[in-house]
Amino acid sequence: MKDIEHLLRVAAIFLVAIALFVAVRSVVKPESYGKLGRYRAAALDEIKALPVRYAGQQECGPCHKTQAREKAGSSHRGISCESCHGALAAHAAAPKTAKALKPEESSMRGFCLRCHEAAVSKPAKFPTVEGGKHNPDMACSMCHKPHSPKI
Amino acid sequence: MRELPRRDFLKLTASALLTAAAAAAAAPVAWAEKFYREPPWRRKKPYWGFCVDIEKCIGCGRCVDACKTENDVPREPFYVRTWVERYIIRKDNEIKIDSPNGGMDGYPPVENPETVAKSFFVPKLCNLCENSPCVQVCPVGATFKTEDGVVLIDRKYCIGCRYCIQACPYGTRYFHPILQVADKCSVCYHRLRRGKVTACVEACPTGARMVGDLSDPQSNVSKFRENNKVQTLKANMGTEPKLVYKGLDKEVR
Numbered sequence: 001m002k003d004i005e006h007l008l009r010v011a012a013i014f015l016v017a018i019a020l021f022v023a024v025r026s027v028v029k030p031e032s033y034g035k036l037g038r039y040r041a042a043a044l045d046e047i048k049a050l051p052v053r054y055a056g057q058q059e060c061g062p063c064h065k066t067q068a069r070e071k072a073g074s075s076h077r078g079i080s081c082e083s084c085h086g087a088l089a090a091h092a093a094a095p096k097t098a099k100a101l102k103p104e105e106s107s108m109r110g111f112c113l114r115c116h117e118a119a120v121s122k123p124a125k126f127p128t129v130e131g132g133k134h135n136p137d138m139a140c141s142m143c144h145k146p147h148s149p150k151i
Numbered sequence: 152m153r154e155l156p157r158r159d160f161l162k163l164t165a166s167a168l169l170t171a172a173a174a175a176a177a178a179p180v181a182w183a184e185k186f187y188r189e190p191p192w193r194r195k196k197p198y199w200g201f202c203v204d205i206e207k208c209i210g211c212g213r214c215v216d217a218c219k220t221e222n223d224v225p226r227e228p229f230y231v232r233t234w235v236e237r238y239i240i241r242k243d244n245e246i247k248i249d250s251p252n253g254g255m256d257g258y259p260p261v262e263n264p265e266t267v268a269k270s271f272f273v274p275k276l277c278n279l280c281e282n283s284p285c286v287q288v289c290p291v292g293a294t295f296k297t298e299d300g301v302v303l304i305d306r307k308y309c310i311g312c313r314y315c316i317q318a319c320p321y322g323t324r325y326f327h328p329i330l331q332v333a334d335k336c337s338v339c340y341h342r343l344r345r346g347k348v349t350a351c352v353e354a355c356p357t358g359a360r361m362v363g364d365l366s367d368p369q370s371n372v373s374k375f376r377e378n379n380k381v382q383t384l385k386a387n388m389g390t391e392p393k394l395v396y397k398g399l400d401k402e403v404r
Contacts, residue, residue, distance in 0.1 A: 030308070039295035043305035050341040053221045054350045079356040083213055087220045087350075115211045115356060120261050121237055121270040122209050126357070 054082050055092035063095065067147055074148035075127075084111075084146065103146075105139045112140040191281065191300065192365035198300045198393075199338060200365035200372040202381065203274050205398040207359035210235050210272035215255040217354035221339060229253075230325045232336040233276040233351055238402060242268045246402055273403050274360060276351070277302060277323045277336035278384060278392035285315035285324060285335075294333070300365075300393060301340050306332050320388050338362060365393065 032041035060081040061068040071077055082088050086101035103111045109131065118128040135143075143151055155163075192198035218233045219226060234253030239261055240246050251258060254272070261267060283302050286294050293308040294315055309332035316324040316333055327334040339349035343362070347353070352360045363372035375381070381395035384403065396403075 033292070036298060037295060038292045040292075040305050040308055043295075043303070043308065044297060046305075046307070047303055047337065047340050048344050050222075052342055052345065052347065054217060054342075054347070054353045056342075056347045056353060076356075078358050080353050082217075083354045083356045087217070114257055115209055119210075119258070120264045120267050121239070121258070121272055123206055123271075126209055 052089050053087040055089040057081060059092045070147040074150060076147065076149060105141060108139050108141055195298060195300070196366040197364040198366045199279065199343060200363060200393040201276070201279060201338060202361045202372050202375045203394065203396045204359045205271055205273055205396055207357045208235065208272040208274055209357055210237060210254055210258060211356065212254040212257060213354040213356060214274060214351035214360060215253045217350040218336070221342070221350035222337070225328055228328055230327070232323070232334070233274065236273045236275060237270065238273060238400065239270045240268050240402060241266050269400070271400065275321065275323065276394065277338060278321050278390065278394040279338065281391035281393065282389060284318040284320060284390060288314045288318040290314065301338050302335070303337050303340060304333055304335060306330060309333055320385050320390060
């Protein structure tokens, strides 16, 4: 017995340490931790529940039929409504109270030229104009209707 | 303590080795299942992937703005989850990369455009690494890869140690100044799970960005990867991103 006394002492220390670890772990560990992996599974539900701001293209068409039809036949057909009109999930949920953003005629030039200003960095195929030379005093919408820009 | 005779010791060792060998002989199937060779989207549905067509990006910055609106990314001080870099490569091989405000408010005109050999825009976002360095370094398991392949952050569990921010080879993470946790592109996980595309894809006017399910061979991303020559960023790091680029120049880092 005397030969192994020192071993027993070490074993006792280990046992106490393990018991302490298990006890602390059972208190601290979040409930859903480890259910799906080494993370808190409940975090997934929290992330899934985050609010949506952009309604998505499919939401606009049912109400705005004319504009949708007009756009579908134009070179702007690939552009989602919310790309120009801003985030509209609130508007889709309550169309009467939350109004959609409509680019003003006065600021429209800058708005259009954000995409269509000529620059060396843009893809060669993309239609651009030099804003400073292309009828600089006129609003783009005087000639080009945003939903079907081709004259 | 009793001494162990040599004969007994050898017997014991031999039997242990035999048992181990027998177990190893029976095990290869089990091990093969553990170390898959095929990509994970052959096994799991859905599995999200992202594609960027550099040849279509016009640097309008709508994606940056949309991402900020959708995900409440702080505008003041300015942080981004996705941003667009402009590369200007001159004929004398001088390379300039800029991204003022992440490209959200456009770019200043290029000086001396006649000396430019080539110039293009590169949208950046979470690379959806299969082997994510950020997940590996998190000391508390607050950042993780979901079953469908998206790397996310548990905001309640993050202790704000910023280790993941310096671990990301693509620099896509930042420290959220209000929530005091690490934050990153979640590929709009809350939208994907509602059947919507990400805010940046929604806002992109040229279709330069696309998100979709890699496990479906008919999906937009699967078709894009099949029909185009695509490349990932920093492939040498072994992170195996599920974000691929078409038309990536060698100078892009």
